[in-house]
Every structure is written in C-alpha cells, then in structure tokens.
Amino acid sequence: MGQAxxxxxxxxxxxxxxxxxxxxxxxxLEQNPDPSSLAFIGVHRRGVxxxxxxxxxxxAIEGRPTPPVGALDxxxxxxxxxxxxxxxxxxxTEIDFDVNGRSIxxxxxxxxxxxxxxxxxxxxxxxGRPARIQLAVLVDRGHRELPIRADFVGxxxxxxxxxxxxxxxxxxxxxxxxxxxxxxxxxxxxx
Amino acid sequence: MRAGDRGExxxxxxxxxxxxxxxxxxxxxxxxxxxxxxxxxFDRPVKKFPTLRGRVVVNLFYEPSTRTRTxxxxxxxxxxxxxxxxxxxxxxxxxxxxxVDTARTYQALGADYLVVRHASAGVPHLLARTVQVRVLNAxxxxxxxxxxxxxxxxxxxxxxxxxxxxxxxIVGDVLHSRVARSDIWGLRxxxxxxxxxxxxxxxxxGLETLGVRRFDRLDEALEWAEVVNVLRIQRERxxxxxxxxLREYRLRWGLTAQRLRRLPEDVLIMHPGPxxxxxxxxxEVLVDRRSVVAEQVTNGVAVRMAVLYLMAGREGEAG
Numbered sequence: 001m002g003q004a005x006x007x008x009x010x011x012x013x014x015x016x017x018x019x020x021x022x023x024x025x026x027x028x029l030e031q032n033p034d035p036s037s038l039a040f041i042g043v044h045r046r047g048v049x050x051x052x053x054x055x056x057x058x059x060a061i062e063g064r065p066t067p068p069v070g071a072l073d074x075x076x077x078x079x080x081x082x083x084x085x086x087x088x089x090x091x092x093t094e095i096d097f098d099v100n101g102r103s104i105x106x107x108x109x110x111x112x113x114x115x116x117x118x119x120x121x122x123x124x125x126x127x128g129r130p131a132r133i134q135l136a137v138l139v140d141r142g143h144r145e146l147p148i149r150a151d152f153v154g155x156x157x158x159x160x161x162x163x164x165x166x167x168x169x170x171x172x173x174x175x176x177x178x179x180x181x182x183x184x185x186x187x188x189x190x191x
Numbered sequence: 192m193r194a195g196d197r198g199e200x201x202x203x204x205x206x207x208x209x210x211x212x213x214x215x216x217x218x219x220x221x222x223x224x225x226x227x228x229x230x231x232x233f234d235r236p237v238k239k240f241p242t243l244r245g246r247v248v249v250n251l252f253y254e255p256s257t258r259t260r261t262x263x264x265x266x267x268x269x270x271x272x273x274x275x276x277x278x279x280x281x282x283x284x285x286x287x288x289x290x291v292d293t294a295r296t297y298q299a300l301g302a303d304y305l306v307v308r309h310a311s312a313g314v315p316h317l318l319a320r321t322v323q324v325r326v327l328n329a330x331x332x333x334x335x336x337x338x339x340x341x342x343x344x345x346x347x348x349x350x351x352x353x354x355x356x357x358x359x360x361i362v363g364d365v366l367h368s369r370v371a372r373s374d375i376w377g378l379r380x381x382x383x384x385x386x387x388x389x390x391x392x393x394x395x396x397g398l399e400t401l402g403v404r405r406f407d408r409l410d411e412a413l414e415w416a417e418v419v420n421v422l423r424i425q426r427e428r429x430x431x432x433x434x435x436x437l438r439e440y441r442l443r444w445g446l447t448a449q450r451l452r453r454l455p456e457d458v459l460i461m462h463p464g465p466x467x468x469x470x471x472x473x474x475e476v477l478v479d480r481r482s483v484v485a486e487q488v489t490n491g492v493a494v495r496m497a498v499l500y501l502m503a504g505r506e507g508e509a510g
Contacts, residue, residue, distance in 0.1 A: 073228065075228075076228075076240040076241070076242040076270075076500070077240070077241060077242070078242075081242065081503055081504075086204065086504060087204065087500065087501055087503065087504045089221070089224065089225070090224075090225050090228040090229070090497075090500065091228060092227060092228050092231060093228070093231060122241065126235065126236070126237040126239075126240075127235060127236065127237075128236060
C-alpha cells in the first residue's frame with residue numbers, strides 16, 4: 001500500500017468474526033458428510049490462521065481429531081509478475097499431507113478479483129488430484145474478474161474499487177477485526 | 192492481489208547478475224530465502240512452477256561446461272522457461288565486436304536472459320552494457336562465478352543455520368579461482384570469517400584488504416575451520432610452473448583421508464566440482480557424511496531458480 005488510507009467503517013468485530021467462522025464450520029460439515037476426508041489449505045498469509053481456526057471448529061463440533069491444515073504460497077503461480085515491479089517474496093508452501101482424494105477447503109481472507117484463487121487452484125492441482133476443492137472466505141467484496149465464487153462466506157460486503165478491505169487477525173495483527181479503508185487519491189484500493 | 196499482502200517485496204533488484212561484489216547483503220539474503228522456497232520443487236509430483244512460462248533463456252557458453260550449463264538449464268525449465276543452449280567453439284582471442292554481435296542476435300531472436308560463460312573477465316559486464324537482455328554471469332575468467340558463490344552460501348546456511356561468525360576456509364588455487372572470489376565476497380558480506388590456504392604461488396595479493404586471513408600450513412588452518420571449501424586444482428598450472436608436482440600438492444595441500452580423520456564431527460566439506468580425486472581431495476573425503484558435495488549440486492538448481500525469478504521483474508524497474 002503505502003498510499004494514504006482512511007478508515008471508513010468497521011464491518012466485523014471479534015465477536016462477529018467468531019460467529020461467522022463458527023457458522024462456516026457448520027456449513028462445511030453439512031456439505032462434507034465424510035469429515036475424515038477433509039483438509040484445509042490456507043493462502044499465505046491471513047488465510048493460514050483462518051484455515052487453522054476453521055479446522056479446529058470442525059474438530060470441536062464433531063468431537064474428532066483436527067483435520068490436516070496446510071499453508072499455500074501462490075507467488076510462483078501469479079499472473080501479474082511482469083507488472084508488479086519489485087517481485088513479491090516467495091514463501092514456503094507447507095502441505096505435508098497427500099492431497100489426492102481429499103476434500104480440500106481452500107481458505108483466504110478476502111475474495112476480490114478471484115485471481116489469487118485461480119493461482120491457488122493451479123498450485124494445488126500441481127500437488128495431486130483432490131476429490132474436490134471448495135472455497136471459504138471471511139469477506140467477499142465483489143468485483144470478480146474471473147468466473148469464481150465462494151462456497152462458504154463469512155460476510156458479503158459490497159465495496160467500491162477505491163476501497164480496501166483489511167482483515168486483521170489476532171495471530172498476525174494482534175486483534176480480530178475487519179475494516180474498510182478508503183484511498184484518499186481515489187485510485188484502486190486492493191488490486 | 193496486492194504485493195504488500197502476498198509477500199512484502201523488498202527493495203529493487205539489479206537488472207543483471209554480474210558478481211557478488213556488486214550485490215547488497217540484503218539482496219543476497221533475499222536470494223537465499225527464495226532458494227528455500229524453490230527447493231521444494233524437487234519434492235513435488237510436478238517438478239515445475241509456471242512462473243516464467245513464455246520466457247526464453249539462452250545459455251551462451253564460450254568455455255566448455257557441463258555442470259553449470261545443465262544446472263541453469265534445469266533451473267530455467269523448472270520455472271517453465273524455454274532454454275536454448277549455445278556452445279561457442281573455444282577461441283583464444285574473441286573480438287569484442289563479434290561477442291556483442293552474438294548477444295544482439297539472441298536479443299533479436301527474443302531472448303529474455305543471457306547466461307554467459309567466458310574465459311575473459313568482464314565479458315558479462317560488457318554485454319550487460321550493450322544489450323537490453325538480462326545478463327547472468329556463469330563464470331568470467333578468474334573474476335567471478337556468482338551463482339556458485341550463492342549456492343555455496345546457501346549450502347552453508349542450510350547446514351549450519353547461519354553464516355555470520357562462521358570460520359570458512361578456502362583451500363587451493365585461490366589465484367585463478369572465480370569460485371573463491373565470489374565465495375569471499377559473499378561470505379564477507381554476510382559476516383563470515385574467511386581464510387585461505389594454499390601454495391604461495393597461487394595466492395593473490397591484497398587478500399588482507401578484503402579481510403581474509405592466510406594460513407601457511409593446512410593442518411593449522413583445518414584446526415581453525417568450521418567449513419572447508421576445497422578448490423579444484425587445474426593440471427595446466429603445473430606446466431606454467433605454479434606447482435612442482437601433483438604428488439607434492441596432495442601431501443601439502445590435499446584434503447586426504449588421513450587429514451579427514453582429525454577433523455571434528457560437525458565440519459562441513461565442500462568442493463565446487465569436478466574434483467581431481469587423489470589430488471586436492473580423496474575419494475574417502477568426498478563420500479564422507481561431512482561432505483556436502485552432492486547437496487551443493489542440488490542446491491545449485493534452487494539458487495539459480497531464485498535468481499531467474501528475482502530478475503524477472505518489470506522492465507526498467509531494476510536499479
């Protein structure tokens with residue numbers, strides 16, 4: 001970012017986030033009658049703690065061991081490496097279970113253009129052939145540029161392109177909170 | 192996708208990789224961290240990332256090389272780039288003009304990267320000044336071999352967990368070694384203590400100005416060292432009078448099985464290859480579990496992938 005941003009509104013506090021994740025965990029179990037085949041993959045970086053929380057909720061609801069959780073870095077699968085200027089840091093992908101035959105729940109904080117999800121799908125498929133891949137996001141802010149939709153959504157938030165949705169998580173940022181920031185120069189906020 | 196959210200991009204990246212002498216310590220660290228992620232490609236069913244799809248890497252080698260060329264080729268292919276190998280017949284005098292013409296031709300053919308090896312120091316620098324293609328130095332004379340230096344740094348860090356403060360010894364023909372030069376630059380920048388040992392005829396002058404210590408006896412040096420990098424001794428050096436005989440070299444400066452037995456459990460033994468077995472290093476040393484020679488080769492691909500990736504940024508963005 002670096003550009004001047006102004007906080008415009010809080011769209012989720014800690015309690016709302018907890019409830020949203022709890023509802024999503026129930027929905028995931030409804031859609032996946034065999035929880036033993038479930039595995040969660042979070043997209044670096046805030047998708048990873050969210051995937052952890054969803055996996056723990058699913059385990060608590062069912063009284064079963066926590067499903068496997070992996071961390072995915074999509075940098076090497078991005079479609080914009082020729083335009084991003086200084087190249088983003090490549091992190092390690094840590095998925096130490098076999099994705100073949102699994103029901104994978106891909107987890108990210110914000111669903112926006114859908115380009116991250118496209119990259120994540122390609123990255124997962126290079127690791128094997130899961131039985132299915134479903135998408136869980138805490139916030140869907142619209143403005144899709146690819147034919148991608150989420151299966152589990154914490155909250156749908158209509159936004160303008162000049163706005164930026166910031167998900168803050170206790171594990172990374174020290175608090176659970178979602179805010180909308182607005183760019184003061186009126187340009188695209190999140191792309 | 193915001194770069195800031197998916198990984199904080201750090202600083203600018205030089206457009207060319209010519210030597211470790213010109214790289215900031217931060218840039219070296221970034222290569223080593225990126226190599227860590229790249230190394231994962233070997234553990235996957237699909238041993239490729241799509242990152243450089245549609246990019247063209249030309250390996251322009253004016254000196255014979257199998258290892259480095261293959262390593263660059265595998266690294267480029269693991270990032271889905273297309274690779275063209277050009278072996279130019281060795282010639283004692285290659286005119287500057289024809290060299291530049293060759294580079295311009297590959298630029299016109301659509302090359303995005305030129306990986307250049309040449310017997311004369313400074314050739315990659317000359318090309319970097321004259322073409323728009325990204326130039327990687329794959330060894331220029333006795334000057335630098337930056338990707339070998341980087342893979343040595345990466346191997347040391349991976350095994351020892353750090354580089355700063357380590358005692359690293361380089362043994363052999365430091366005078367003619369581009370590997371030694373790149374190693375010294377990289378190691379000093381990351382805070383290692385560096386020493387050399389070898390025949391005085393094969394020691395360059397001015398090492399002290401780089402903060403490099405010199406030992407006159409190998410056994411004394413081995414007592415000091417936590418990492419030992421053994422350089423390849425080239426047989427033609429004897430004909431030019433630098434060395435009396437290979438047998439004498441082995442006795443005084445060779446990492447023999449006998450010397451190996453006196454080395455501590457956690458010492459790291461390295462060699463850039465190909466080794467003259469029985470001269471600078473014994474077979475028993477190469478296959479010892481303290482030797483990381485095979486791992487250096489694997490790491491070389493990961494480090495070259497990291498460099499190709501980091502150089503791929505937008506035109507004109509680089510420093």
